[in-house]
Amino acid sequence: MSTPAATPPGATPGGDGGAPAFIRTFPCHGCGAKLTYKPGTKELRCEFCGTVNAIEANDARIEELDFDDYVRELEQAHESFEAQTVRCTKCGAEQQLAGNLFAGKCAFCGTGIVGEGYARRYIKPRSLVPFQVDRGAAQERFRKWVRGLWLAPGELKRRAQSGTAMNGTYLPFWTYDCHTESDYTGERGEDYYTTETFRNAQGVEETRRVKHTNWFPVRGHVAHFHDDVLVMASDSLPPVLRGAASQWDLKKLVPYQPDYVSGYLAEAYRIGLRDGYPIAKETIDANIYGLVRRDIGGDQQRVHGIDTAYTDVRFKHVLLPVWISAYTFGGKTYRFLVNGQTGEVAGESPVSWQKTTLLIIAVVVFLLIVIALGSRH
Secondary structure, eight states, rough: OOOOOOOTOOOOOTSOOOOOTTTOOBBTTTOBBBBETTTTTSOOOOOOOTOOOEEEOEEEEEEEEEEHHHHHHHHOOOOOOOOOOEEEETTTEEEEEEEEEEEEOOOOOEEEEOTTTTSSSSSSSOEOOOOOSHHHHHHHHHHHHEEEEEEEEOOHHHHHHTOOOEEEEEEEEEEEEEEEEEEEEEEEEEEEEEEEEEEOTSSOOEEEEEEEEEEEEEEEEEEEEEEEEEEEOOOOOOHHHHHHHOOGGGGOOOOHHHHTTTEEEEEESSSHHHHHHHHHHHHHHHHHHHHHHHHOOOOOOEEEEEEEEEEEEEEEEEEEEEEEEEEEEEEEEEEEOOOOTOOOOEEEOOOHHHHHHHHHHHHHHHHHHHHHHHOOO
């Protein structure tokens, strides 16, 4: 848990109040080309001449902010989510940067481009987890994942060995903290066993143990502090990919610096602070239900009702790293994701109808053999 912040609503991260400190590109001191953050380090590295540029140390505190204060301020704020036209500072080409992005790459020369996706957002991220998995490691994870797909077409497996384009992207998240006090009513079940006698199908007398449960009414109170309940503030990922972007070590958060975003895509939030809180409450309420069952004790539990008070709700807005790839197979597009911190993977995959047919035939043959053997006894 971090120290609660005393920052007033509407304050801009970094203390300077301006967007330029938040979104920047970094020219190489050696050749002037764009610099890209090198995963797992504290440096920017030129992709052309190899010059290394160190990221300055930042000892700013990572703080939780007051949820109610910001929600009140947001009622007066006017946030914009539309796409923007951005001019590349290197080649001069104009292009649209999607409304969910505030940092991307020029489609013509590959130079990093930045828009006002967060300059137009009321809340800006104050911390992030830098990339720990580099592009090469992410591509190898993709190849290993494809090799493990039994029903994937052979052509896909061969294609995976030739290299897959990966886009490093920072996704926006909310983390919510709160304290809960819950009164509950329910029943505690205490199991006991008796022995009964019965006759089996052959008429032979046997005994067996039978479980019974005595139920006792209970009521009680549980209190808990819920720390860093995570909610994705992006709607760009399909559900099948979200699992790989759900587990993070938030102790590795560092204060936000634009250096870490240099050379990567970055999304601005589209699920707002207020809309994210009910999603967080689903996790919080599930945790409370588990705490209540544990408090009831016994062998079994029945929960009849829980009345919860939620207090001291606080939040952080953070950016977390993923590698995303899209590949086309059989006229359809499939997406694949690698967690940029842990390396966990998730993806969509085509299925070979030939392999599926052979598997079905094998299962049917196996069942027929089992039935045939069983009929002989």
